[in-house]
Amino acid sequence: MHISDNSCCCSFDECKRTSDWLLSQTRYRPKIAVVCGSGLGLLAEYLTSKQAFRYEDIPNFPVCTVSGHEGRLVFGKLNDKSCVFMQGRFHLYEGYSLCKVTFPVRVFKLMGVETIIVTNASGGLCQDFKVGDIMIIKDHINLPGFAGQHPLCGPNDERFGVRFPTMSDAYSEDLRKLALDISSELGYSSFVHEGVYCMVCGPNFETVAEARLLHKLGSDTVDYTDWT
């Protein structure tokens, strides 16, 4: 079968249009992006000299439909480093295609971002975790990906990356170590862990049997997101 439909909403040209628009509107050239999960938008308040854009004002950008996701892209400085924060993300269960869900990540790449920090409010599966604990993701299980729901399905544009990306080191070992070292210095080790994150589609929370299964498969947390 020859797939000729290349009209994906996150084609290189579409992403470039959004990236060029943002670069024309801000003097910031961030190398670091932070995606704020549910209820975590306040993280962006740590930025100084902020410049914010509402998602609905950014060409091609999806809009947030879930509470706890404000829907703003905030540029600014953190310890003198230019950063961009997403105050709100997009989920498959909102009805967005995975192409749209991951659209901001492609835009960030075209803007020059090199490091992305994703945060989310996920469900704990590991018996040792307590509500409110923090888990640093060391690896993930992309469950919908096993069933063909994968953001990299479709024609591959090498300008974004290779057709068959390696995933054995998806989460930077250096950054994970840094996060754990700083947690230890701050005396936070009792509630900061490392673990495996499992993506599911949502929007229902898992049944008890599903949660048990995901834990047996090796997941420590479960959530509906971290495609972004």
Ligand SMILES: O=P(O)(O)O[C@@H]1C[C@H](O)[C@@H](CO)O1
């Ligand atoms: O965006 P995140 O992953 O933080 O949001 C999670 C998933 C659902 O949107 C919501 C459910 O509580 O939190």
